[in-house]
Amino acid sequence: MIEVTDVARTFTVRRRTGRFRRVRTTVRAVDGMSFTVPRGQFLGYLGPNGAGKSTTIKMLTGILTPSAGSVRVCGLDPSRQRTTLARRIGVVFGQRTTLWWDLPLRDSLALVRRLYRVESAAHRERLDELTALLELGPFLDTPVRQLSLGQRMRGDLAAALLHAPELLILDEPTIGLDVVSKATVRGFLERLNTERGTTILLTTHDLGDIERLCDRVLIVDRGRPVFDGDLPALRARADTGRTLVVDLAEPGPPVDLGGVTVARVAGPRQWLALPPDANPAAVIAALSARYEIRDLALREPDIEEVVARLYQGVVSPAAG
Amino acid sequence: MSVHPWVAWYAFRRHTAYPLGAFTEGLTNTVFGLLRAYILIAVWAERPSLGGYDVTDAVTFCFLTQALLGAVQVFGGMDLTARIRTGDVAIDLYRPVGLLGWWLADDVGRALATLLLRAGPPLLTGAIIFDLRAPSPARAAAFAAAFALAVLVSFALRYLVALAMFWLSDDQGVQMISLVLTLFFSGMVLPLVVFPGALGTAAGWLPWSALIQVPADVYLGKRDVAGALAFQAAWAAALLAAAHLVTRAARHRLVVQGG
Ligand SMILES: Nc1ncnc2c1ncn2[C@@H]1O[C@H](COP(=O)(O)OP(=O)(O)OP(=O)(O)O)[C@@H](O)[C@H]1O
Ligand SMILES: [Mg+2]
Numbered sequence: 001m002i003e004v005t006d007v008a009r010t011f012t013v014r015r016r017t018g019r020f021r022r023v024r025t026t027v028r029a030v031d032g033m034s035f036t037v038p039r040g041q042f043l044g045y046l047g048p049n050g051a052g053k054s055t056t057i058k059m060l061t062g063i064l065t066p067s068a069g070s071v072r073v074c075g076l077d078p079s080r081q082r083t084t085l086a087r088r089i090g091v092v093f094g095q096r097t098t099l100w101w102d103l104p105l106r107d108s109l110a111l112v113r114r115l116y117r118v119e120s121a122a123h124r125e126r127l128d129e130l131t132a133l134l135e136l137g138p139f140l141d142t143p144v145r146q147l148s149l150g151q152r153m154r155g156d157l158a159a160a161l162l163h164a165p166e167l168l169i170l171d172e173p174t175i176g177l178d179v180v181s182k183a184t185v186r187g188f189l190e191r192l193n194t195e196r197g198t199t200i201l202l203t204t205h206d207l208g209d210i211e212r213l214c215d216r217v218l219i220v221d222r223g224r225p226v227f228d229g230d231l232p233a234l235r236a237r238a239d240t241g242r243t244l245v246v247d248l249a250e251p252g253p254p255v256d257l258g259g260v261t262v263a264r265v266a267g268p269r270q271w272l273a274l275p276p277d278a279n280p281a282a283v284i285a286a287l288s289a290r291y292e293i294r295d296l297a298l299r300e301p302d303i304e305e306v307v308a309r310l311y312q313g314v315v316s317p318a319a320g
Numbered sequence: 321m322s323v324h325p326w327v328a329w330y331a332f333r334r335h336t337a338y339p340l341g342a343f344t345e346g347l348t349n350t351v352f353g354l355l356r357a358y359i360l361i362a363v364w365a366e367r368p369s370l371g372g373y374d375v376t377d378a379v380t381f382c383f384l385t386q387a388l389l390g391a392v393q394v395f396g397g398m399d400l401t402a403r404i405r406t407g408d409v410a411i412d413l414y415r416p417v418g419l420l421g422w423w424l425a426d427d428v429g430r431a432l433a434t435l436l437l438r439a440g441p442p443l444l445t446g447a448i449i450f451d452l453r454a455p456s457p458a459r460a461a462a463f464a465a466a467f468a469l470a471v472l473v474s475f476a477l478r479y480l481v482a483l484a485m486f487w488l489s490d491d492q493g494v495q496m497i498s499l500v501l502t503l504f505f506s507g508m509v510l511p512l513v514v515f516p517g518a519l520g521t522a523a524g525w526l527p528w529s530a531l532i533q534v535p536a537d538v539y540l541g542k543r544d545v546a547g548a549l550a551f552q553a554a555w556a557a558a559l560l561a562a563a564h565l566v567t568r569a570a571r572h573r574l575v576v577q578g579g
Binding site: 063 | 323326327330333334337407408410411413414415416417418489571572
């Protein structure tokens with residue numbers, strides 16, 4: 001569905017250094033990027049701010065031409081066959097809207113039908129379906145400028161999907177949404193991917209989106225991939241392993257068990273960092289033999305932390 | 321059916337969504353029309369057949385141009401400029417239609433809405449207070465065609481200025497130059513017929529005269545209709561062709577702002 005081979009994109013920026021002097025510097029936004037996305041996959045595309053995610057998406061949609069390398073989407077060259085490709089993909093940029101500011105949402109969606117030449121009957125059917133799934137009903141007739149961010153976002157998703165694209169590209173679609181809107185949008189995307197088989201590429205800074213939705217995670221930093229794999233593989237990258245949180249009967253010094261380090265102590269509660277290969281059942285047995293335990297919980301390595309480490313370059317960069 | 325008529329229709333609705341604002345602008349145009357009219361009357365009292373216009377022609381020219389200036393947007397500008405600056409043009413660029421056609425349709429809708437809402441007050445006021453020339457039906461039809469071509473020329477000029485944003489980080493200089501050229505050479509400040517000698521001849525051949533002076537001349541019967549329309553059509557074709565080429569060039573070295 002998507003094939004990116006050795007793609008680079010540079011920007012030339014002119015910076016003022018004195019009253020009249022300017023220096024031209026080259027920013028390498030994307031630098032030696034390669035990946036492929038098969039049909040039907042739900043890919044999470046992650047990276048710190050300025051990593052080159054939006055730039056990549058602009059090249060995938062044909063808005064920007066790569067400085068080097070080749071991009072193919074749905075078998076087409078995006079920058080040369082932009083309008084043909086546009087009929088087959090849907091795109092949502094979270095911070096921008098395709099909707100007409102002064103007109104009711106319904107009218108914007110009607111224009112989208114004309115734009116993509118969707119048959120009237122098919123349009124009505126899809127609009128009904130999207131209205132139900134995205135809960136658009138209450139504000140279909142409200143001018144877009146009066147919609148809340150979450151409502152507008154759902155309207156934009158509907159607009160991107162009315163022509164039933166094979167591929168949906170999302171650049172931060174959950175930015176600024178409350179938990180309820182987020183849940184609606186996530187549930188919707190999940191169904192779209194599993195029931196319709198729509199291939200989805202999702203960029204987000206919300207790791208909840210990734211954990212809930214993605215088959216595969218691609219992490220980029222400074223324009224290059226630093227991780228490519230599924231969620232368990234990403235967790236396995238963490239050298240921390242799991243954490244056992246125990247509530248002892250009484251506050252005391254850190255527990256003394258071989259091979260287990262105590263990460264933190266707060267009153268009777270202690271956090272034990274298990275090595276990746278440790279057997280939690282054995283640790284719990286050893287612990288309860290020597291201490292009185294009130295409560296305990298086993299925590300998976302926090303994905304936020306794993307990703308933060310990747311961003312900081314703690315984990316050695318390598319494509320998995 | 322193509323989406324363009326719908327884009328024009330939506331633009332028309334967008335620009336008629338707040339009629340009160342447009343009406344206020346129409347009133348402003350009327351007040352300035354009155355000021356201009358009294359200045360022109362004073363000038364024509366000194367030089368009664370200046371540039372081949374009599375005083376009725378001059379006053380008619382004044383109110384007619386006050387009625388048109390919104391529709392042909394002599395003060396310049398276009399929503400596209402801001403969209404390029406903020407990067408919202410990304411949205412326009414992934415639509416399955418070309419940028420030029422989309423914005424042309426949008427501008428046609430805007431021009432019609434503006435004409436509808438803003439042409440009335442100046443023309444009506446002028447006709448009540450002064451004696452304005454009324455055209456024959458044939459002239460009125462010719463004028464409608466000249467107006468349509470004026471909108472095309474105006475669009476193409478403003479579109480080219482807007483696209484300059486792709487190359488420049490700051491468009492104020494270009495906007496300023498364009499504004500001065502438009503006001504001066506369209507006939508908006510003074511009818512081009514009063515410009516002396518070579519300057520007047522040159523001004524008559526420049527594209528800006530197609531915005532105001534040529535449609536007004538067609539209305540007043542000062543010019544051969546076929547020649548006037550051909551002049552406008554030639555500029556519209558040339559400028560739209562240039563706009564097409566510049567769009568292509570922009571797409572190749574395009575930098576879309578923002579994440
Ligand atoms: N139009 C531009 N002109 C100059 N530099 C740019 C331009 N667009 C992007 N860049 C640079 O390219 C790099 C990548 O930007 P990009 O928007 O792709 O990042 P991103 O991964 O989407 O970040 P974020 O998570 O903050 O949205 C950044 O260093 C940015 O400064
Ligand atoms: Mg971004």
